[in-house]
Amino acid sequence: MTYFTSWDEFAKAAERLHSANPEKCRFVTKYNHTKGQLVLKLTDDIVCLQYSTNQLQDVKKLEKLSSTLLRSIVTQ
Amino acid sequence: MSVEQHIPNDQFLQKLTAFYRDSKIRGPKSVYVTMKPYDGRTKAMPKGTGFKEDDEISCIFRAKWGSKKIATEVKAKEVNNFHSQYSAIIIAQMVNLEKRKKTDDDKKKSTGAAKA
Numbered sequence: 001m002t003y004f005t006s007w008d009e010f011a012k013a014a015e016r017l018h019s020a021n022p023e024k025c026r027f028v029t030k031y032n033h034t035k036g037q038l039v040l041k042l043t044d045d046i047v048c049l050q051y052s053t054n055q056l057q058d059v060k061k062l063e064k065l066s067s068t069l070l071r072s073i074v075t076q
Numbered sequence: 077m078s079v080e081q082h083i084p085n086d087q088f089l090q091k092l093t094a095f096y097r098d099s100k101i102r103g104p105k106s107v108y109v110t111m112k113p114y115d116g117r118t119k120a121m122p123k124g125t126g127f128k129e130d131d132e133i134s135c136i137f138r139a140k141w142g143s144k145k146i147a148t149e150v151k152a153k154e155v156n157n158f159h160s161q162y163s164a165i166i167i168a169q170m171v172n173l174e175k176r177k178k179t180d181d182d183k184k185k186s187t188g189a190a191k192a
Binding site: 054 | 096099100103104105106107108109110111112113126127133134135150151152155158162163166167169170171172174175176
């Protein structure tokens with residue numbers, strides 16, 4: 001599966017996938033300090049969404065997205 | 077792989093911070109953090125079994141750095157507290173990323189403003 005190139009598209013697709021199948025969805029963040037790379041992945045084992053970045057500003061956006069996902073995980 | 081023991085939230089956050097810190101000084105390994113819904117069961121269920129209606133859904137956090145693994149269960153009422161601590165950690169630790177580069181549009185705007 002290819003990476004998303006824009007954050008907004010990734011975030012929108014992630015929220016849509018999560019609301020379609022909240023039980024199966026898992027959200028993984030992978031941070032590599034040496035490479036200066038952050039990879040985010042959301043999958044329900046059928047569809048896989050990925051986003052890779054090296055931008056500091058995306059950490060703030062990750063904070064927001066993870067909060068949204070976390071809240072919808074416990075309120076499903 | 078041994079059975080994962082869930083550790084308390086505060087211990088998990090402490091160890092997670094240590095993972096991020098250690099990954100800076102000890103080698104090129106990545107730190108993985110996974111979150112997924114959890115219904116509290118401890119035994120395997122047949123494939124295809126979903127959550128039951130009356131189950132209380134919590135969120136499980138797992139982190140992995142090299143061969144070290146930790147996991148914790150975040151209950152619904154602790155979510156806000158946990159997330160604010162978690163975001164403080166990622167903002168403090170995910171620092172080796174590039175600061176915002178000016179896009180072409182921004183450059184045009186700033187030079188335009190300088191002229192005007």
